[in-house]
Amino acid sequence: MRNIMFRGINRALRSQGGLRGRIWYSIKAGQPLYETRPHLIRKGELTPGISAEEYYVRRMNVLQTIPEKSMVVVPGNETQFATGSVFHEFRQDPNFYYLTGFLEPGAALVLYKEDQENVHSIFFVPQTDKNAELWEGERSGTKGAMEVFNADAAYPFELIGTYMHELINRCDHVYADMSENGSRFPRYFKSQGTDILNGSFADALRRSSGGKTFKSAVSLIEQFRVNKSEEEIDAMRQASEISASAYNKAYGERFASEKALHAYLDYEFKLGGCEMPAYLPVVAGGKHALTIHYTRNDDLLRDGDLVLVDAGGRYGGYCADISRTWPVNGKFTAPQRDLYQALLNVQKQCIEYCTVDHNMSFDDLHRTSEDLLYTEMLNAGISNLTRGRVRDIYPHYIGHHLGIDVHDIKTSSRFDKFQSGQVITIEPGVYVPDNDMWPKHFRNIGIRIEDNIVVGKNSYENLTIDCAKEIDEIEALAQKKEL
Numbered sequence: 001m002r003n004i005m006f007r008g009i010n011r012a013l014r015s016q017g018g019l020r021g022r023i024w025y026s027i028k029a030g031q032p033l034y035e036t037r038p039h040l041i042r043k044g045e046l047t048p049g050i051s052a053e054e055y056y057v058r059r060m061n062v063l064q065t066i067p068e069k070s071m072v073v074v075p076g077n078e079t080q081f082a083t084g085s086v087f088h089e090f091r092q093d094p095n096f097y098y099l100t101g102f103l104e105p106g107a108a109l110v111l112y113k114e115d116q117e118n119v120h121s122i123f124f125v126p127q128t129d130k131n132a133e134l135w136e137g138e139r140s141g142t143k144g145a146m147e148v149f150n151a152d153a154a155y156p157f158e159l160i161g162t163y164m165h166e167l168i169n170r171c172d173h174v175y176a177d178m179s180e181n182g183s184r185f186p187r188y189f190k191s192q193g194t195d196i197l198n199g200s201f202a203d204a205l206r207r208s209s210g211g212k213t214f215k216s217a218v219s220l221i222e223q224f225r226v227n228k229s230e231e232e233i234d235a236m237r238q239a240s241e242i243s244a245s246a247y248n249k250a251y252g253e254r255f256a257s258e259k260a261l262h263a264y265l266d267y268e269f270k271l272g273g274c275e276m277p278a279y280l281p282v283v284a285g286g287k288h289a290l291t292i293h294y295t296r297n298d299d300l301l302r303d304g305d306l307v308l309v310d311a312g313g314r315y316g317g318y319c320a321d322i323s324r325t326w327p328v329n330g331k332f333t334a335p336q337r338d339l340y341q342a343l344l345n346v347q348k349q350c351i352e353y354c355t356v357d358h359n360m361s362f363d364d365l366h367r368t369s370e371d372l373l374y375t376e377m378l379n380a381g382i383s384n385l386t387r388g389r390v391r392d393i394y395p396h397y398i399g400h401h402l403g404i405d406v407h408d409i410k411t412s413s414r415f416d417k418f419q420s421g422q423v424i425t426i427e428p429g430v431y432v433p434d435n436d437m438w439p440k441h442f443r444n445i446g447i448r449i450e451d452n453i454v455v456g457k458n459s460y461e462n463l464t465i466d467c468a469k470e471i472d473e474i475e476a477l478a479q480k481k482e483l
Protein backbone atom coordinates (compact mmCIF):
# COMPACT_ATOMS: atom_id res chain seq x y z
CA MET A 1 0.00 0.00 0.00
CA ARG A 2 1.29 3.42 -0.91
CA ASN A 3 2.28 5.54 2.01
CA ILE A 4 0.64 8.96 1.70
CA MET A 5 2.35 11.82 3.43
CA PHE A 6 0.14 14.76 4.24
CA ARG A 7 1.23 18.07 5.55
CA GLY A 8 -0.84 19.75 8.24
CA ILE A 9 -3.11 22.58 7.29
CA ASN A 10 -1.99 24.74 10.21
CA ARG A 11 0.41 26.84 8.25
CA ALA A 12 0.32 30.29 6.74
CA LEU A 13 -1.49 30.61 3.49
CA ARG A 14 1.18 30.68 0.86
CA SER A 15 -0.81 32.76 -1.55
CA GLN A 16 -2.40 35.11 0.93
CA GLY A 17 -1.49 38.63 -0.01
CA GLY A 18 0.08 37.49 -3.24
CA LEU A 19 3.11 35.40 -4.04
CA ARG A 20 5.62 37.68 -2.43
CA GLY A 21 9.25 37.31 -3.34
CA ARG A 22 8.54 35.45 -6.55
CA ILE A 23 9.72 36.72 -9.86
CA TRP A 24 7.18 36.57 -12.60
CA TYR A 25 9.04 34.26 -14.97
CA SER A 26 9.30 31.49 -12.39
CA ILE A 27 5.51 31.15 -12.24
CA LYS A 28 3.98 28.58 -14.53
CA ALA A 29 0.23 28.19 -14.44
CA GLY A 30 -2.60 27.06 -16.67
CA GLN A 31 -4.60 30.21 -15.90
CA PRO A 32 -4.05 33.93 -15.32
CA LEU A 33 -2.36 34.93 -12.06
CA TYR A 34 -1.39 38.29 -10.61
CA GLU A 35 2.23 37.60 -11.56
CA THR A 36 1.45 36.87 -15.20
CA ARG A 37 -1.76 38.83 -15.92
CA PRO A 38 -1.97 41.75 -13.48
CA HIS A 39 -4.58 43.37 -15.72
CA LEU A 40 -6.96 40.51 -14.81
CA ILE A 41 -6.01 39.35 -11.32
CA ARG A 42 -5.23 41.55 -8.32
CA LYS A 43 -2.62 40.77 -5.72
CA GLY A 44 -3.90 38.11 -3.33
CA GLU A 45 -6.55 36.81 -5.74
CA LEU A 46 -6.61 33.44 -7.46
CA THR A 47 -9.46 34.29 -9.82
CA PRO A 48 -10.93 37.72 -10.62
CA GLY A 49 -12.42 39.09 -7.41
CA ILE A 50 -11.82 35.99 -5.25
CA SER A 51 -8.81 35.79 -2.95
CA ALA A 52 -6.65 32.76 -2.17
CA GLU A 53 -7.78 33.17 1.42
CA GLU A 54 -11.45 32.85 0.46
CA TYR A 55 -10.77 29.60 -1.40
CA TYR A 56 -8.95 28.30 1.67
CA VAL A 57 -11.84 29.28 3.95
CA ARG A 58 -14.33 27.56 1.63
CA ARG A 59 -12.44 24.27 1.88
CA MET A 60 -12.11 24.64 5.65
CA ASN A 61 -15.86 25.26 5.96
CA VAL A 62 -16.59 21.96 4.25
CA LEU A 63 -13.90 20.15 6.26
CA GLN A 64 -15.32 21.51 9.51
CA THR A 65 -18.77 20.20 8.65
CA ILE A 66 -17.88 16.56 8.00
CA PRO A 67 -17.20 13.94 10.66
CA GLU A 68 -13.74 12.56 11.44
CA LYS A 69 -12.46 9.85 9.08
CA SER A 70 -14.28 11.37 6.12
CA MET A 71 -13.38 12.38 2.61
CA VAL A 72 -15.09 14.54 0.01
CA VAL A 73 -14.33 13.87 -3.64
CA VAL A 74 -14.93 16.72 -6.09
CA PRO A 75 -13.93 16.13 -9.69
CA GLY A 76 -13.23 18.97 -12.10
CA ASN A 77 -14.51 18.88 -15.64
CA GLU A 78 -12.64 17.39 -18.55
CA THR A 79 -12.25 18.93 -21.98
CA GLN A 80 -15.27 18.07 -24.12
CA PHE A 81 -14.65 17.17 -27.74
CA ALA A 82 -17.03 17.82 -30.62
CA THR A 83 -15.15 15.31 -32.72
CA GLY A 84 -11.61 13.99 -32.97
CA SER A 85 -9.32 16.66 -31.61
CA VAL A 86 -11.84 19.50 -32.04
CA PHE A 87 -12.63 20.72 -28.54
CA HIS A 88 -15.35 22.91 -27.06
CA GLU A 89 -14.58 25.97 -24.97
CA PHE A 90 -13.73 24.70 -21.48
CA ARG A 91 -15.77 25.53 -18.42
CA GLN A 92 -14.80 24.26 -15.00
CA ASP A 93 -17.17 22.24 -12.80
CA PRO A 94 -18.92 24.74 -10.45
CA ASN A 95 -18.29 22.92 -7.15
CA PHE A 96 -14.66 22.23 -8.02
CA TYR A 97 -14.24 25.85 -9.09
CA TYR A 98 -15.87 27.08 -5.88
CA LEU A 99 -13.44 25.10 -3.72
CA THR A 100 -10.20 25.59 -5.67
CA GLY A 101 -10.30 28.37 -8.29
CA PHE A 102 -8.30 25.90 -10.41
CA LEU A 103 -9.16 26.31 -14.07
CA GLU A 104 -7.37 23.47 -15.85
CA PRO A 105 -9.37 20.52 -17.19
CA GLY A 106 -8.79 17.02 -15.84
CA ALA A 107 -8.23 17.68 -12.13
CA ALA A 108 -9.92 16.62 -8.88
CA LEU A 109 -9.99 17.71 -5.26
CA VAL A 110 -10.12 15.39 -2.27
CA LEU A 111 -10.84 16.90 1.12
CA TYR A 112 -9.73 14.45 3.80
CA LYS A 113 -10.42 14.77 7.52
CA GLU A 114 -8.45 12.36 9.70
CA ASP A 115 -9.57 14.00 12.94
CA GLN A 116 -10.36 17.52 14.21
CA GLU A 117 -6.69 18.55 14.06
CA ASN A 118 -5.66 16.91 10.81
CA VAL A 119 -7.51 18.02 7.72
CA HIS A 120 -6.09 18.01 4.20
CA SER A 121 -6.80 19.49 0.79
CA ILE A 122 -5.37 17.07 -1.74
CA PHE A 123 -5.24 18.17 -5.37
CA PHE A 124 -4.92 15.79 -8.31
CA VAL A 125 -3.82 17.85 -11.30
CA PRO A 126 -2.52 17.38 -14.83
CA GLN A 127 1.16 16.59 -14.69
CA THR A 128 3.57 19.03 -16.29
CA ASP A 129 4.42 17.60 -19.68
CA LYS A 130 6.63 19.35 -22.22
CA ASN A 131 4.92 17.88 -25.24
CA ALA A 132 1.35 18.42 -24.02
CA GLU A 133 2.23 21.98 -22.93
CA LEU A 134 3.64 22.73 -26.38
CA TRP A 135 0.11 22.15 -27.75
CA GLU A 136 -2.14 23.21 -24.89
CA GLY A 137 -0.14 25.81 -22.99
CA GLU A 138 1.37 25.84 -19.54
CA ARG A 139 0.14 23.70 -16.67
CA SER A 140 0.42 24.48 -12.98
CA GLY A 141 1.45 20.94 -12.11
CA THR A 142 1.72 19.62 -8.57
CA LYS A 143 4.20 22.36 -7.61
CA GLY A 144 1.76 25.09 -8.69
CA ALA A 145 -1.12 23.33 -6.95
CA MET A 146 0.79 23.58 -3.67
CA GLU A 147 2.54 26.93 -4.08
CA VAL A 148 -0.24 28.88 -5.74
CA PHE A 149 -3.45 27.06 -4.83
CA ASN A 150 -2.44 26.11 -1.28
CA ALA A 151 -2.92 22.36 -1.64
CA ASP A 152 -1.58 20.41 1.32
CA ALA A 153 -0.60 17.65 -1.03
CA ALA A 154 -0.74 17.42 -4.81
CA TYR A 155 -0.34 14.45 -7.11
CA PRO A 156 -0.48 13.84 -10.83
CA PHE A 157 -4.04 13.14 -11.85
CA GLU A 158 -2.98 9.78 -13.27
CA LEU A 159 -2.47 8.50 -9.73
CA ILE A 160 -5.96 9.30 -8.46
CA GLY A 161 -7.21 5.71 -8.63
CA THR A 162 -4.42 4.42 -6.41
CA TYR A 163 -4.65 7.22 -3.88
CA MET A 164 -8.42 7.09 -3.78
CA HIS A 165 -8.31 3.44 -2.93
CA GLU A 166 -6.04 4.04 0.01
CA LEU A 167 -8.02 7.05 1.21
CA ILE A 168 -11.29 5.16 1.09
CA ASN A 169 -9.74 2.47 3.26
CA ARG A 170 -8.90 5.11 5.85
CA CYS A 171 -12.38 6.66 5.91
CA ASP A 172 -15.72 5.73 7.42
CA HIS A 173 -17.67 8.29 5.36
CA VAL A 174 -17.22 9.08 1.70
CA TYR A 175 -18.93 12.08 0.11
CA ALA A 176 -18.75 12.41 -3.64
CA ASP A 177 -20.00 15.18 -5.89
CA MET A 178 -22.54 13.23 -7.86
CA SER A 179 -23.93 16.25 -9.68
CA GLU A 180 -23.25 14.54 -12.98
CA ASN A 181 -24.64 11.25 -11.71
CA GLY A 182 -21.13 9.91 -11.42
CA SER A 183 -20.76 9.74 -15.17
CA ARG A 184 -17.50 11.66 -15.20
CA PHE A 185 -15.73 9.24 -12.91
CA PRO A 186 -15.53 5.82 -14.52
CA ARG A 187 -13.16 7.08 -17.21
CA TYR A 188 -10.72 8.25 -14.57
CA PHE A 189 -10.69 4.90 -12.92
CA LYS A 190 -10.69 2.87 -16.10
CA SER A 191 -7.56 4.65 -17.20
CA GLN A 192 -5.82 3.76 -13.98
CA GLY A 193 -6.13 0.01 -14.21
CA THR A 194 -7.41 -0.13 -10.66
CA ASP A 195 -10.07 -2.53 -9.46
CA ILE A 196 -12.65 0.29 -9.54
CA LEU A 197 -13.57 -0.31 -13.13
CA ASN A 198 -17.22 -0.73 -13.92
CA GLY A 199 -20.54 0.91 -13.29
CA SER A 200 -21.19 4.39 -12.07
CA PHE A 201 -18.83 6.18 -9.75
CA ALA A 202 -21.33 5.69 -6.97
CA ASP A 203 -21.26 1.93 -7.44
CA ALA A 204 -17.49 1.94 -7.69
CA LEU A 205 -17.13 3.88 -4.48
CA ARG A 206 -19.62 1.70 -2.68
CA ARG A 207 -17.83 -1.48 -3.74
CA SER A 208 -14.48 -0.14 -2.76
CA SER A 209 -15.72 1.38 0.49
CA GLY A 210 -16.92 -1.97 1.82
CA GLY A 211 -20.32 -0.80 2.99
CA LYS A 212 -19.07 2.40 4.61
CA THR A 213 -21.40 5.40 4.74
CA PHE A 214 -21.58 6.92 1.29
CA LYS A 215 -23.27 10.25 0.60
CA SER A 216 -23.68 12.90 -2.06
CA ALA A 217 -21.39 15.89 -1.61
CA VAL A 218 -23.70 18.24 -3.54
CA SER A 219 -25.75 19.65 -0.68
CA LEU A 220 -22.67 19.53 1.58
CA ILE A 221 -20.95 22.02 -0.75
CA GLU A 222 -24.02 23.94 -1.92
CA GLN A 223 -25.01 24.87 1.64
CA PHE A 224 -22.01 27.22 1.51
CA ARG A 225 -22.69 28.39 -2.04
CA VAL A 226 -26.29 29.46 -1.40
CA ASN A 227 -25.52 32.61 0.62
CA LYS A 228 -22.91 34.65 -1.21
CA SER A 229 -19.86 36.24 0.41
CA GLU A 230 -18.97 39.92 -0.08
CA GLU A 231 -16.27 38.84 -2.56
CA GLU A 232 -18.78 36.82 -4.55
CA ILE A 233 -21.31 39.67 -4.57
CA ASP A 234 -18.56 42.02 -5.78
CA ALA A 235 -17.78 39.67 -8.67
CA MET A 236 -21.49 39.51 -9.52
CA ARG A 237 -21.70 43.30 -9.30
CA GLN A 238 -18.97 43.46 -11.94
CA ALA A 239 -20.73 40.93 -14.18
CA SER A 240 -24.00 42.87 -13.78
CA GLU A 241 -22.52 46.31 -14.46
CA ILE A 242 -20.68 45.16 -17.57
CA SER A 243 -23.78 43.39 -18.87
CA ALA A 244 -26.09 46.33 -18.07
CA SER A 245 -23.83 48.69 -19.94
CA ALA A 246 -23.85 46.39 -22.99
CA TYR A 247 -27.68 46.47 -23.04
CA ASN A 248 -27.82 50.24 -22.66
CA LYS A 249 -25.52 50.62 -25.67
CA ALA A 250 -27.47 48.03 -27.66
CA TYR A 251 -30.71 50.04 -27.26
CA GLY A 252 -29.15 52.85 -29.29
CA GLU A 253 -28.10 50.63 -32.21
CA ARG A 254 -30.31 49.39 -35.04
CA PHE A 255 -29.72 45.71 -35.70
CA ALA A 256 -30.95 44.09 -38.88
CA SER A 257 -30.87 40.60 -37.40
CA GLU A 258 -31.04 38.66 -34.15
CA LYS A 259 -27.59 37.30 -34.97
CA ALA A 260 -26.08 40.79 -35.19
CA LEU A 261 -27.56 41.78 -31.82
CA HIS A 262 -26.36 38.49 -30.28
CA ALA A 263 -22.81 39.09 -31.60
CA TYR A 264 -22.86 42.71 -30.38
CA LEU A 265 -23.73 41.68 -26.82
CA ASP A 266 -21.09 38.91 -26.74
CA TYR A 267 -18.52 41.44 -27.94
CA GLU A 268 -19.54 44.10 -25.41
CA PHE A 269 -19.55 41.60 -22.52
CA LYS A 270 -16.00 40.53 -23.34
CA LEU A 271 -14.74 43.99 -24.14
CA GLY A 272 -16.17 45.20 -20.83
CA GLY A 273 -14.10 42.62 -18.94
CA CYS A 274 -16.21 39.45 -18.77
CA GLU A 275 -14.48 36.15 -19.57
CA MET A 276 -17.36 34.82 -21.60
CA PRO A 277 -21.14 34.96 -21.87
CA ALA A 278 -22.78 33.38 -18.83
CA TYR A 279 -25.04 31.23 -21.04
CA LEU A 280 -26.37 30.92 -24.58
CA PRO A 281 -28.54 34.02 -24.97
CA VAL A 282 -32.09 34.37 -26.24
CA VAL A 283 -32.39 37.05 -28.91
CA ALA A 284 -35.98 36.74 -30.07
CA GLY A 285 -37.61 39.17 -32.47
CA GLY A 286 -41.43 39.43 -32.64
CA LYS A 287 -43.33 36.19 -32.08
CA HIS A 288 -40.13 34.20 -31.44
CA ALA A 289 -40.29 35.68 -27.94
CA LEU A 290 -43.14 33.26 -27.21
CA THR A 291 -40.60 30.40 -27.36
CA ILE A 292 -39.08 30.65 -23.89
CA HIS A 293 -35.77 28.97 -24.78
CA TYR A 294 -35.43 30.45 -28.28
CA THR A 295 -31.69 30.37 -28.95
CA ARG A 296 -31.58 29.97 -32.73
CA ASN A 297 -31.21 33.75 -32.99
CA ASP A 298 -31.21 33.46 -36.77
CA ASP A 299 -34.15 35.58 -37.97
CA LEU A 300 -34.25 39.16 -39.16
CA LEU A 301 -35.48 41.89 -36.80
CA ARG A 302 -38.54 43.70 -38.10
CA ASP A 303 -39.69 47.29 -37.80
CA GLY A 304 -42.68 47.48 -35.45
CA ASP A 305 -41.75 44.34 -33.50
CA LEU A 306 -40.28 44.03 -30.04
CA VAL A 307 -37.09 42.09 -29.44
CA LEU A 308 -36.75 40.04 -26.25
CA VAL A 309 -33.17 39.48 -25.11
CA ASP A 310 -32.07 37.24 -22.23
CA ALA A 311 -28.27 37.50 -21.94
CA GLY A 312 -25.51 38.15 -19.44
CA GLY A 313 -21.77 38.04 -19.04
CA ARG A 314 -19.63 35.94 -16.69
CA TYR A 315 -17.01 37.70 -14.56
CA GLY A 316 -14.63 35.84 -12.25
CA GLY A 317 -16.75 32.76 -12.87
CA TYR A 318 -19.96 34.48 -11.66
CA CYS A 319 -23.01 35.12 -13.83
CA ALA A 320 -25.22 38.04 -14.67
CA ASP A 321 -28.65 37.06 -16.01
CA ILE A 322 -30.59 39.95 -17.55
CA SER A 323 -33.74 40.00 -19.69
CA ARG A 324 -35.01 43.10 -21.43
CA THR A 325 -37.54 43.67 -24.18
CA TRP A 326 -37.51 46.74 -26.41
CA PRO A 327 -38.81 48.02 -29.76
CA VAL A 328 -36.65 47.21 -32.77
CA ASN A 329 -37.29 50.72 -34.13
CA GLY A 330 -36.85 52.46 -30.78
CA LYS A 331 -40.51 53.38 -30.14
CA PHE A 332 -43.16 51.24 -28.38
CA THR A 333 -46.59 50.96 -30.07
CA ALA A 334 -49.59 51.57 -27.80
CA PRO A 335 -50.37 47.87 -27.18
CA GLN A 336 -46.68 47.06 -26.66
CA ARG A 337 -46.43 49.92 -24.20
CA ASP A 338 -49.54 48.80 -22.25
CA LEU A 339 -48.41 45.21 -21.96
CA TYR A 340 -44.83 46.22 -21.14
CA GLN A 341 -45.87 48.65 -18.41
CA ALA A 342 -48.20 46.04 -16.89
CA LEU A 343 -45.37 43.49 -16.67
CA LEU A 344 -42.90 46.09 -15.41
CA ASN A 345 -45.31 46.91 -12.57
CA VAL A 346 -45.37 43.22 -11.61
CA GLN A 347 -41.58 42.91 -11.78
CA LYS A 348 -40.93 46.02 -9.70
CA GLN A 349 -43.45 44.97 -7.05
CA CYS A 350 -41.87 41.48 -6.82
CA ILE A 351 -38.42 43.02 -6.32
CA GLU A 352 -39.78 44.94 -3.31
CA TYR A 353 -40.50 41.58 -1.65
CA CYS A 354 -36.85 40.46 -1.85
CA THR A 355 -36.03 41.01 1.81
CA VAL A 356 -35.77 38.60 4.72
CA ASP A 357 -38.41 40.61 6.58
CA HIS A 358 -41.00 39.81 3.92
CA ASN A 359 -40.51 36.11 4.76
CA MET A 360 -40.89 34.99 1.15
CA SER A 361 -39.80 31.83 -0.65
CA PHE A 362 -39.62 31.39 -4.43
CA ASP A 363 -42.93 29.56 -4.20
CA ASP A 364 -44.57 32.43 -2.28
CA LEU A 365 -43.16 35.01 -4.65
CA HIS A 366 -44.13 33.08 -7.76
CA ARG A 367 -47.75 32.87 -6.64
CA THR A 368 -47.66 36.56 -5.75
CA SER A 369 -46.33 37.35 -9.22
CA GLU A 370 -49.19 35.39 -10.80
CA ASP A 371 -51.71 37.32 -8.67
CA LEU A 372 -50.13 40.63 -9.63
CA LEU A 373 -50.04 39.73 -13.33
CA TYR A 374 -53.67 38.66 -13.20
CA THR A 375 -54.73 42.08 -11.86
CA GLU A 376 -52.48 43.95 -14.29
CA MET A 377 -53.88 42.00 -17.27
CA LEU A 378 -57.46 42.76 -16.24
CA ASN A 379 -56.50 46.44 -16.01
CA ALA A 380 -54.87 46.20 -19.44
CA GLY A 381 -58.20 45.06 -20.88
CA ILE A 382 -57.98 41.26 -20.96
CA SER A 383 -61.36 41.04 -19.25
CA ASN A 384 -62.02 37.36 -19.96
CA LEU A 385 -58.87 36.21 -18.15
CA THR A 386 -59.36 33.94 -15.15
CA ARG A 387 -56.76 33.42 -12.40
CA GLY A 388 -56.42 29.79 -13.46
CA ARG A 389 -55.41 30.79 -17.00
CA VAL A 390 -52.57 33.10 -15.99
CA ARG A 391 -50.23 30.17 -16.65
CA ASP A 392 -51.25 30.25 -20.32
CA ILE A 393 -49.50 33.60 -20.68
CA TYR A 394 -46.86 33.20 -17.94
CA PRO A 395 -45.71 29.58 -18.12
CA HIS A 396 -42.33 29.84 -16.35
CA TYR A 397 -41.14 30.54 -12.85
CA ILE A 398 -40.45 33.90 -11.16
CA GLY A 399 -36.73 33.26 -10.71
CA HIS A 400 -33.85 31.21 -9.39
CA HIS A 401 -30.62 31.47 -7.45
CA LEU A 402 -27.73 32.98 -9.38
CA GLY A 403 -24.00 32.50 -8.85
CA ILE A 404 -21.35 30.35 -10.51
CA ASP A 405 -24.21 28.60 -12.29
CA VAL A 406 -26.89 30.61 -13.99
CA HIS A 407 -29.44 28.30 -12.34
CA ASP A 408 -27.43 28.06 -9.14
CA ILE A 409 -27.92 25.68 -6.18
CA LYS A 410 -29.58 22.50 -7.40
CA THR A 411 -30.38 21.33 -3.89
CA SER A 412 -32.37 24.38 -2.75
CA SER A 413 -36.09 24.03 -2.22
CA ARG A 414 -38.58 26.48 -3.71
CA PHE A 415 -40.20 26.54 -0.25
CA ASP A 416 -37.07 27.81 1.57
CA LYS A 417 -37.47 31.40 2.75
CA PHE A 418 -35.02 33.91 1.29
CA GLN A 419 -31.95 34.68 3.40
CA SER A 420 -29.53 37.61 3.49
CA GLY A 421 -26.75 37.35 0.95
CA GLN A 422 -28.68 35.22 -1.51
CA VAL A 423 -28.59 36.44 -5.08
CA ILE A 424 -31.75 35.68 -7.00
CA THR A 425 -33.33 36.63 -10.30
CA ILE A 426 -36.74 38.23 -10.58
CA GLU A 427 -38.03 37.56 -14.08
CA PRO A 428 -41.76 37.53 -14.71
CA GLY A 429 -42.85 37.31 -18.31
CA VAL A 430 -45.96 37.62 -20.43
CA TYR A 431 -46.35 35.80 -23.75
CA VAL A 432 -49.69 36.23 -25.53
CA PRO A 433 -50.59 33.30 -27.80
CA ASP A 434 -51.95 33.85 -31.28
CA ASN A 435 -55.54 32.69 -30.75
CA ASP A 436 -59.04 34.04 -30.24
CA MET A 437 -58.86 33.87 -26.46
CA TRP A 438 -56.68 37.00 -26.43
CA PRO A 439 -57.18 40.57 -27.69
CA LYS A 440 -55.89 40.83 -31.23
CA HIS A 441 -53.57 43.77 -30.54
CA PHE A 442 -51.67 41.77 -27.87
CA ARG A 443 -51.28 38.53 -29.79
CA ASN A 444 -47.74 37.31 -30.54
CA ILE A 445 -46.18 39.78 -28.12
CA GLY A 446 -43.70 38.24 -25.67
CA ILE A 447 -42.02 40.26 -22.91
CA ARG A 448 -39.67 39.27 -20.07
CA ILE A 449 -37.93 41.65 -17.64
CA GLU A 450 -35.23 40.17 -15.42
CA ASP A 451 -32.99 41.67 -12.75
CA ASN A 452 -30.46 40.21 -10.30
CA ILE A 453 -31.19 40.94 -6.66
CA VAL A 454 -29.12 40.56 -3.48
CA VAL A 455 -31.49 39.82 -0.61
CA GLY A 456 -30.91 41.81 2.59
CA LYS A 457 -32.66 41.81 5.95
CA ASN A 458 -34.92 44.78 5.36
CA SER A 459 -33.52 46.02 2.06
CA TYR A 460 -32.19 44.59 -1.17
CA GLU A 461 -29.65 45.53 -3.80
CA ASN A 462 -30.59 45.37 -7.46
CA LEU A 463 -27.27 44.48 -9.12
CA THR A 464 -28.68 45.18 -12.59
CA ILE A 465 -30.37 48.46 -11.72
CA ASP A 466 -28.26 50.33 -14.29
CA CYS A 467 -29.80 48.37 -17.15
CA ALA A 468 -32.59 50.70 -18.32
CA LYS A 469 -36.10 49.24 -18.11
CA GLU A 470 -38.50 52.20 -17.81
CA ILE A 471 -40.26 52.93 -21.11
CA ASP A 472 -39.08 56.54 -21.35
CA GLU A 473 -35.48 55.56 -20.47
CA ILE A 474 -35.40 52.83 -23.10
CA GLU A 475 -36.92 55.09 -25.76
CA ALA A 476 -34.47 57.88 -24.93
CA LEU A 477 -31.48 55.51 -25.17
CA ALA A 478 -32.88 53.94 -28.34
CA GLN A 479 -33.28 57.33 -29.95
CA LYS A 480 -30.07 58.67 -28.39
CA LYS A 481 -31.99 61.51 -26.76
CA GLU A 482 -31.49 63.12 -23.36
CA LEU A 483 -34.38 62.44 -20.97
Ligand code: GLY
Nearest residue numbers: 279310321406427
Ligand atom coordinates in the same frame (compact mmCIF):
# COMPACT_ATOMS: atom_id res chain seq x y z
N1 GLY B 1 -31.20 32.96 -18.68
C1 GLY B 1 -31.86 31.85 -18.15
C2 GLY B 1 -32.87 32.23 -17.18
O1 GLY B 1 -33.23 33.39 -17.10
O2 GLY B 1 -33.34 31.43 -16.42
Ligand code: MN
Nearest residue numbers: 310321322323
Ligand atom coordinates in the same frame (compact mmCIF):
# COMPACT_ATOMS: atom_id res chain seq x y z
MN1 MN C 1 -32.28 34.97 -18.04
Ligand code: MN
Nearest residue numbers: 321425427450
Ligand atom coordinates in the same frame (compact mmCIF):
# COMPACT_ATOMS: atom_id res chain seq x y z
MN1 MN D 1 -32.89 33.80 -15.09
